[in-house]
Amino acid sequence: MKLPIVIYSNFLKAAAMLLLLTIGFSPFAQAAPAAKAKNSFDHSKTGFILKDVHATLKCEQCHVDGIFKNTPKDCAGCHSAGTRVAATPRPINHVPISNINNNACDTCHTSTANFLVKSYQHVGITGNCSTCHNGQSLGVVSKPATHFPTMAPCEYCHKNTSTFLSYQVDHLANGFIGNCYTCHGGPQAGSATYPNVVAYPSNHMTIAAGSDCNACHQNYVTFLGATFGHTPGSVCTTCHLPGQLSGVVSINYSTHIPLPAGSTCTSCHADPVTQPTPTFLGAAFHTSTYGSTAAAAGTCTTCHSGSYISQNAQTKGATHIPTSADCSTCHTDAAGTPANTTSSFTTFLGAKFHLTPSGNPPTGLCSTCHNGGYASENALGKNTGHLVTTADCVMCHTATNTISYTTFLGASFDHNVTYNNAFPAAAPASPLCGSCHNGATATGKKTTHVPTTGDCITCHTNATTGCPNCVSFYGVQYDHTNAAAGVAAYTTFPVGAPASPLCSSCHNGTTALGMNAGHIPVNGADCITCHTPANTGCGTTGLCSTFLGATFSHAAVAAGSCGACHQSQYPGVVSINPAIHIPQSSGNACDKCHTNAITGLPGTATPTFLNVVFHQNALGNPPAGLCSTCHSGAYVTTQATPAYSKAYTGSFNHVATTADCVVCHTAANTSSYTTFLGAGFTHSPGTYATWPPTMPPSPTCSSCHNGVTATGTSSAPTPHPAIGASDCMTCHTTSVLVGCPSCSSFGMAAGVVHNTAPYNTAGSCSTCHNGAQATGLSLGHIPVGAASCDQCHSVYDGSGSINFSTAAISSITVNGVSRYGMKHSAVTGRCDSCHNGSYIGQGIFGALAKVSNHIPTAIINTAANTDCTSCHSTTITIASGAGDWKTGEHMNHNNAQGGAPNYCVTCHLKGVTYLSTAQKISHNGASTSKDCSSSSCHKPLGRKGTAYSSWN
Numbered sequence: 001m002k003l004p005i006v007i008y009s010n011f012l013k014a015a016a017m018l019l020l021l022t023i024g025f026s027p028f029a030q031a032a033p034a035a036k037a038k039n040s041f042d043h044s045k046t047g048f049i050l051k052d053v054h055a056t057l058k059c060e061q062c063h064v065d066g067i068f069k070n071t072p073k074d075c076a077g078c079h080s081a082g083t084r085v086a087a088t089p090r091p092i093n094h095v096p097i098s099n100i101n102n103n104a105c106d107t108c109h110t111s112t113a114n115f116l117v118k119s120y121q122h123v124g125i126t127g128n129c130s131t132c133h134n135g136q137s138l139g140v141v142s143k144p145a146t147h148f149p150t151m152a153p154c155e156y157c158h159k160n161t162s163t164f165l166s167y168q169v170d171h172l173a174n175g176f177i178g179n180c181y182t183c184h185g186g187p188q189a190g191s192a193t194y195p196n197v198v199a200y201p202s203n204h205m206t207i208a209a210g211s212d213c214n215a216c217h218q219n220y221v222t223f224l225g226a227t228f229g230h231t232p233g234s235v236c237t238t239c240h241l242p243g244q245l246s247g248v249v250s251i252n253y254s255t256h257i258p259l260p261a262g263s264t265c266t267s268c269h270a271d272p273v274t275q276p277t278p279t280f281l282g283a284a285f286h287t288s289t290y291g292s293t294a295a296a297a298g299t300c301t302t303c304h305s306g307s308y309i310s311q312n313a314q315t316k317g318a319t320h321i322p323t324s325a326d327c328s329t330c331h332t333d334a335a336g337t338p339a340n341t342t343s344s345f346t347t348f349l350g351a352k353f354h355l356t357p358s359g360n361p362p363t364g365l366c367s368t369c370h371n372g373g374y375a376s377e378n379a380l381g382k383n384t385g386h387l388v389t390t391a392d393c394v395m396c397h398t399a400t401n402t403i404s405y406t407t408f409l410g411a412s413f414d415h416n417v418t419y420n421n422a423f424p425a426a427a428p429a430s431p432l433c434g435s436c437h438n439g440a441t442a443t444g445k446k447t448t449h450v451p452t453t454g455d456c457i458t459c460h461t462n463a464t465t466g467c468p469n470c471v472s473f474y475g476v477q478y479d480h481t482n483a484a485a486g487v488a489a490y491t492t493f494p495v496g497a498p499a500s501p502l503c504s505s506c507h508n509g510t511t512a513l514g515m516n517a518g519h520i521p522v523n524g525a526d527c528i529t530c531h532t533p534a535n536t537g538c539g540t541t542g543l544c545s546t547f548l549g550a551t552f553s554h555a556a557v558a559a560g561s562c563g564a565c566h567q568s569q570y571p572g573v574v575s576i577n578p579a580i581h582i583p584q585s586s587g588n589a590c591d592k593c594h595t596n597a598i599t600g601l602p603g604t605a606t607p608t609f610l611n612v613v614f615h616q617n618a619l620g621n622p623p624a625g626l627c628s629t630c631h632s633g634a635y636v637t638t639q640a641t642p643a644y645s646k647a648y649t650g651s652f653n654h655v656a657t658t659a660d661c662v663v664c665h666t667a668a669n670t671s672s673y674t675t676f677l678g679a680g681f682t683h684s685p686g687t688y689a690t691w692p693p694t695m696p697p698s699p700t701c702s703s704c705h706n707g708v709t710a711t712g713t714s715s716a717p718t719p720h721p722a723i724g725a726s727d728c729m730t731c732h733t734t735s736v737l738v739g740c741p742s743c744s745s746f747g748m749a750a751g752v753v754h755n756t757a758p759y760n761t762a763g764s765c766s767t768c769h770n771g772a773q774a775t776g777l778s779l780g781h782i783p784v785g786a787a788s789c790d791q792c793h794s795v796y797d798g799s800g801s802i803n804f805s806t807a808a809i810s811s812i813t814v815n816g817v818s819r820y821g822m823k824h825s826a827v828t829g830r831c832d833s834c835h836n837g838s839y840i841g842q843g844i845f846g847a848l849a850k851v852s853n854h855i856p857t858a859i860i861n862t863a864a865n866t867d868c869t870s871c872h873s874t875t876i877t878i879a880s881g882a883g884d885w886k887t888g889e890h891m892n893h894n895n896a897q898g899g900a901p902n903y904c905v906t907c908h909l910k911g912v913t914y915l916s917t918a919q920k921i922s923h924n925g926a927s928t929s930k931d932c933s934s935s936s937c938h939k940p941l942g943r944k945g946t947a948y949s950s951w952n
Contacts, residue, residue, distance in 0.1 A: 048073045052112035061085075075105030088115070095137040122161035129154035148183040148194040152176075165196075171220035180213035188212075198223060205245040223247070230272040236265035249280060255310050257303040260290040286345030292333065300327035314348065319376045321353065321369040330356050354405035362405070366393035380408065387413065387442050412469040413442075423468035427458040427484050443473070450478065450512050454485040480542030493542035495533055503527035513547070518571040520552070529553065554602040563588025574609060580637045582614065582630040593617055615673035623673070627661035658709075680742040681710075691741040692734040701728035721759075721768040765789035780841050782834040791826035831868035848885070855907050855914040866894055891918065893948045897941055898933025905931055919951070 043050045048071075054062075063071055064084055071085070072078050078087035090097075090105075108117045117139060133154060135142040141164060143154075156174045160166040171177060181188035186200035187207065193199040200213075205228075207215075216226040226247070242250045251265075260267075268285050272278035285291040285303075304327055306315035323329075330351040334340045338355040342348065353359040353369075370393055372381030389395075397411040415423050424430070433456035436442040452459075459482075462468075464475040481490050494500070503526050506512040515522070522529075530550040537545035567588075568575040576590070586592045591599075593614060599607045614620040614630075661676075669678040684691040687699070704710045705728055713720035723730075728746075738745035754760060759768070765788055768774040777784070827834075840846030850857070857866065873888025896902040907914055910922035924930065924937075932951075933941045940947040 046071075046073075053114075054112060062087075075109065079105060091138055093136055093138045095132040095140055125161065127153065127155050129158070144195075146195050148197050150183075177220070178212055178214060180217070184213060186213070201246045203244070203246045205239050205248055227277065228272075230278060232273050234272070236269075240265065255308065257285065257308045257311050257313050263288075263290050284346070286342075291345060298326040298328055300331075319374055321374045321377050321379050325358060329358055332356070352406075360404055361399060362394060366397075412466070412471050415468040415470060419468070423462070424457060425462060427455050429455055429457050433457050433460075452485050454482075458482060458484045477537070477543040477545050480538065480544065482542075490542060493533060493538055493540050494528060495540065497529045498526050499528045503531075520565055520570045520573060551605050551607075554607070557602070559591055560587075560589040562590035562594070566590060580635060582635050586619075592619060613674070621673055622667060623662065627665075631661055680739075680744065682742045684741040688741070695729070696727060697729055701732075721773050762790050763788040765793075780839060782839045782847055785827070785829065787826050831872075835868060851915055853913055853915045855916045855918070858901070866892065870894065886917075889917070891916075891948070895940075898931045898935075899941075900928070903928050903931050904933050904938070908932060921951075 060066070062078070062085055064086075067084075072083070076090075077083060078085040079089055081089040083089075108120055109115050130153065132140050133142045134140075152174055154164075157167040157169045158164055159168065169176065180186075181200070183194060183197055184200055185191045185193045186204070187209075191200060191202075213223075214220075216228050217223050218227070219225055224247070239245050239248050240250050242253065244250060265280075267290055268283040268288050269280050270278075270282070303311075303313040304315050307313075309315065327348075328336065330353050331342045331345075331348055332338060332340060332351075333342065333345060337357060338352055341350040341352055343350070354362070369377075369379040370381050375381065387396075396413050397405070397408055399405060401410040401412060402408065403410070418431070418436075419429075434444075437456055438444045456473075459476045459478055460473055461476075464477070465472060479485065480493055490499075504514070507527055508514045527547075530552050531547055532550075533539050535549040535551060536547065537543065563576070565573055566575050584593075590609075593612050594609050595617070596602065598611055599609065601607050615623070664681055665673075665676055665679040667673060669680070670676065671678075684693070687704075688697065702712065706712045707714040713723060732746050734740065736747035737743050738747050766776075769789060770776050834847040835849055836847075837849035838847075840849065870892040871890055872885055873890075896904075898904045905926055905928060906912070907916060907918045908920055909926060910920040912920060926932065932938045936942045938944050938951055945951045
């Protein structure tokens with residue numbers, strides 16, 4: 001509502017007058033200088049401190065119309081449109097402030113000099129950036145025109161709220177998959193680019209029209225690592241030349257091996273079309289046609305010169321043998337000599353110089369290579385024990401004795417050079433052997449050599465050394481009759497003791513080999529007493545070869561003193577072994593048992609301790625002590641007749657007893673203690689006064705046959721049935737026992753057992769017939785549930801044999817064969833528990849299963865779990881096989897209604913071959929689509945007949 005101009009003018013005049021009157025009567029009007037009163041006012045007491053731009057304002061600019069009370073103290077109270085104080089309001093395009101600290105301006109505008117914002121704190125703000133950064137808000141940085149095209153929210157990429165310069169584009173999380181060129185440029189986008197966005201380079205490889213970057217660049221974090229899908233027929237040099245395309249692996253001519261004329265990348269590098277992850281690594285030059293040709297042409301050094309080691313073209317190492325020949329001379333292929341030492345140019349190992357034409361025969365000095373400097377290349381030098389010589393290797397290591405220079409073994413020094421092809425046949429040699437074989441020039445005498453002043457050839461004759469191509473100093477025999485040896489000799493070697501001079505005058509351990517530390521005492525006897533010319537090889541010539549084989553002469557040994565040597569005192573002397581020898585109390589008198597008649601002493605050349613039978617000498621026949629002293633099981637050995645114990649199970653099990661062996665094994669029944677066989681325990685006279693004993697026997701059988709004193713039920717070969725309080729003879733009667741009163745067997749007591757309580761009690765068969773103590777259910781037996789054996793199998797009658805197949809309750813004869821039938825009255829449960837095809841081997845015909853053309857039982861199995869008895873009589877008698885199932889057969893449709901899946905025509909359509917008495921018809925195109933019942937013709941669902949009994 002607007003006032004009329006006149007009224008409004010009068011209103012202004014009245015207001016002005018009122019103001020003058022107010023001022024005239026104001027207490028301030030009485031004050032002398034008004035300015036002084038204003039300057040003394042402390043504005044901070046109002047709660048609003050005047051500073052910066054506010055200190056320059058006039059009072060009335062804030063206190064409009066002279067109203068001081070309720071003047072706003074917050075920025076928005078004045079700097080908003082429509083306020084009483086007409087201060088500069090917030091512009092229309094100011095950022096929304098509804099969520100900024102209750103609209104407080106000083107949250108952002110911290111300066112009172114101007115409204116410029118130095119920085120904005122985005123604390124707690126993680127999304128909806130475009131609310132402010134939208135290109136409309138005053139003074140707010142927004143998406144520039146050069147930003148790559150996207151409608152996605154800023155926060156998808158810009159996670160730093162202090163600057164837009166820091167960002168990370170998560171392509172997968174934000175769905176930036178495909179159409180890469182929209183941002184990254186390329187042919188599809190006319191090579192458009194955007195600041196800070198990796199752009200399609202100008203030297204990028206050519207891409208097919210319609211292809212997107214992610215055809216190769218499948219990592220959305222970096223463009224590196226792209227895999228290019230090569231197509232058949234691709235030409236490598238289209239892309240892989242140096243500096244041709246950005247990011248494409250290119251050939252480096254400075255390090256790549258020289259390319260043979262006409263070759264391409266795929267000549268060596270695998271076809272990238274066939275590789276899941278194409279790579280230039282793993283190329284095998286020598287498996288290519290160019291590689292084989294280059295090697296065969298003798299141009300290996302083109303690459304193997306040391307310039308291309310980074311490409312695995314190895315060069316000769318510092319320790320390679322000196323040669324200027326091409327590599328293929330030794331490192332051969334299949335056509336080389338020897339053939340293919342490089343495994344088709346895949347290795348430098350295996351080269352055999354001396355098998356090549358250059359090395360066989362050698363064309364230069366062997367020592368050029370075999371000087372110790374090339375041992376790592378298998379060019380061995382002379383070892384420390386080599387003969388001292390300056391001659392070249394081939395002088396001794398010839399092609400013949402080194403197997404064509406393949407080994408250093410077998411070489412021999414040709415002494416013909418020394419002796420002008422006239423090697424001496426006997427001493428003295430000229431020059432003397434010792435002039436070279438002095439330990440410096442050639443091998444000399446060892447420190448253990450027999451002392452001699454004779455020349456080597458005196459003993460080391462051509463016959464033993466293989467000279468003139470001498471191969472060994474071993475095998476020499478010292479000729480004790482040869483004075484040239486330089487040792488006191490025999491004119492004729494003595495054949496018996498004493499020798500003169502005595503053997504021990506040299507064989508004293510200093511001059512020549514003497515007795516070892518473990519030699520038996522000789523008591524002044526000379527060596528030849530035992531080491532005779534015959535057993536040492538000396539003969540009459542004195543060419544002795546060994547001290548072994550000596551035979552000690554026992555002629556002077558006193559009886560009863562064997563143990564002085566034969567109780568492990570001397571190595572090499574046969575001695576008693578206490579661990580296996582039976583206990584003996586004869587001391588050193590071994591000859592008590594090992595008599596001269598057994599050992600062959602004193603005259604035999606081959607005495608022996610074997611063949612002693614203790615019980616054939618006076619100490620053992622009859623035994624002087626308990627048999628168990630030896631026959632305890634501790635002295636069972638193959639070195640003498642075994643001292644068997646009761647525990648021996650070689651061919652028998654001994655009765656349990658603590659009695660000594662001779663109680664049963666007498667001299668009479670053991671052939672004077674030469675065997676354990678024949679012994680027997682006699683029950684009468686002895687345990688029982690008469691045989692058979694008065695029944696019940698006293699003592700009872702089980703008082704001994706308890707498994708400890710004698711065989712009991714627990715020690716039987718198979719588990720014995722439980723006997724309760726019964727004694728053995730209850731079943732093992734005198735008519736069953738074998739060989740009594742010296743009983744040898746318990747016999748078979750089955751007939752007695754099955755006619756004796758509790759074994760003739762119905763329902764108790766499985767007490768024993770459990771498969772452990774007695775025969776149990778056979779493999780494939782029908783399930784018995786809780787039924788007992790005798791419900792089908794008759795209780796044994798005590799005579800004849802036990803046969804579960806003939807001794808049956810319902811046995812019947814079919815075609816002349818009698819077997820048992822099944823007594824179904826003893827069985828509860830479903831028929832198909834047995835009649836399922838798993839038990840067809842039981843009984844006469846087996847537990848028959850459904851015939852192959854039986855009508856489908858699933859059709860009648862809709863409302864209840866039907867069994868055989870649903871249709872077959874429970875009182876049929878099986879006498880001729882499957883045909884007997886028809887007796888009392890009746891169809892139980894089980895309320896089947898026809899239609900899927902229980903079609904009537906499945907059984908009733910003419911032409912079906914199911915075995916049944918069902919009426920089969922064919923009319924009006926009867927089929928599953930026109931089924932008898934579901935088609936509404938025949939009952940139960942149709943109009944005609946009576947359900948399941950009559951069609952019409």
